[in-house]
Amino acid sequence: MDEADHIQRFLQGDANALCELVEAYRKPLFSFIMQLAGKENDADEIFQEVWLKAMHALPRYRHKDRFASWLFKIAHRQIIDRSRKRKWLLSSDMESDGHTAPEATSETTPRDVVSDHELGSRVREAVATLPHAQREVFLLHMDADLTFKEIARIQKTSINTALARMSYAREKLRDQLSSMYKELI
Amino acid sequence: MKTDKETYRYAASNDGRFDEAAIRSAWAASRPEPSENSMQHLRQNIATQAALHAVSTQKQPIYFWRPALATAAALVLLLGAYTLWQQMHPVDSVWQQVTTMEDEIHAELDALETTVWDALAELEAESPSNDILLDAIALQMALWED
Numbered sequence: 289m290d291e292a293d294h295i296q297r298f299l300q301g302d303a304n305a306l307c308e309l310v311e312a313y314r315k316p317l318f319s320f321i322m323q324l325a326g327k328e329n330d331a332d333e334i335f336q337e338v339w340l341k342a343m344h345a346l347p348r349y350r351h352k353d354r355f356a357s358w359l360f361k362i363a364h365r366q367i368i369d370r371s372r373k374r375k376w377l378l379s380s381d382m383e384s385d386g387h388t389a390p391e392a393t394s395e396t397t398p399r400d401v402v403s404d405h406e407l408g409s410r411v412r413e414a415v416a417t418l419p420h421a422q423r424e425v426f427l428l429h430m431d432a433d434l435t436f437k438e439i440a441r442i443q444k445t446s447i448n449t450a451l452a453r454m455s456y457a458r459e460k461l462r463d464q465l466s467s468m469y470k471e472l473i
Numbered sequence: 474m475k476t477d478k479e480t481y482r483y484a485a486s487n488d489g490r491f492d493e494a495a496i497r498s499a500w501a502a503s504r505p506e507p508s509e510n511s512m513q514h515l516r517q518n519i520a521t522q523a524a525l526h527a528v529s530t531q532k533q534p535i536y537f538w539r540p541a542l543a544t545a546a547a548l549v550l551l552l553g554a555y556t557l558w559q560q561m562h563p564v565d566s567v568w569q570q571v572t573t574m575e576d577e578i579h580a581e582l583d584a585l586e587t588t589v590w591d592a593l594a595e596l597e598a599e600s601p602s603n604d605i606l607l608d609a610i611a612l613q614m615a616l617w618e619d
Binding site for chain 1: 496497499500501502503504505506507508511512514515516518519520522523524526527528
């Protein structure tokens with residue numbers, strides 16, 4: 289998809305051009321927001337707000353960053369703004385890479401876990417237990433397909449920190465998925 | 474294509490591997506979506522915003538007039554400021570005053586010169602024996618005149 293062309297067409301008044309972009313990012317962006325916001329209603333509102341902000345900011349978008357990186361940066365800021373207003377996230381969770389993750393809330397049995405098409409949602413539940421910063425790195429990597437350089441820029445941190453956060457996230461996910469797997473065999 | 478169970482095995486493997494491709498695939502399949510109501514609302518917003526962009530694009534030529542208008546306004550302001558400054562600092566009248574003063578000084582000098590020559594003529598008539606002194610004074614006057 290030629291995003292620059294879509295943006296140009298939208299700025300000339302072609303609504304469909306942006307609708308196509310929205311459609312392309314519909315699932316990844318909403319998934320990212322949903323996983324960080326936690327509530328579907330909030331995620332819906334943030335999704336709207338992100339696109340509204342993007343629409344207003346598009347005339348100033350200079351293609352210096354990839355569109356995905358630019359868009360998810362807006363989402364990142366919007367989630368933080370909203371979380372500050374609603375106090376979703378504890379500041380310690382925002383700032384630390386704490387190794388103590390809360391317990392998964394799933395009550396499904398291991399048998400359910402391996403049922404077809406359930407793996408994604410089990411992984412999703414495991415991801416939900418990660419500390420915010422690690423969860424965000426994981427989501428930006430998986431949903432937005434951003435490089436660690438781009439992720440580091442969004443989180444205003446170093447590449448090494450972003451890589452370390454991903455490494456911790458993988459470790460914790462592996463532990464959680466491993467315990468589920470061991471119950472199956 | 475791995476099954477979910479195989480994916481789990483890779484994800485849970487203890488050799489340090491994390492089968493990201495498989496997890497990514499499962500992850501993508503389970504992505505939630507915004508509600509259709511939300512999408513409808515967003516499409517309406519996009520249509521409105523696109524219309525606004527279209528209008529602003531059409532109005533764009535007006536931007537070319539802005540520098541011209543700004544320049545004209547600046548010129549008018551400069552002209553007004555110059556006129557005001559001129560009224561507050563009337564250069565011509567100052568020069569006129571200087572010229573008048575100069576003329577007056579010249580007139581006074583002429584009058585003084587005439588008075589001196591008259592006085593010399595009178596002195597010469599009264600004391601013809603002071604020729605040398607009078608010549609000296611006349612010479613001094615001639616030099617002064619030059």
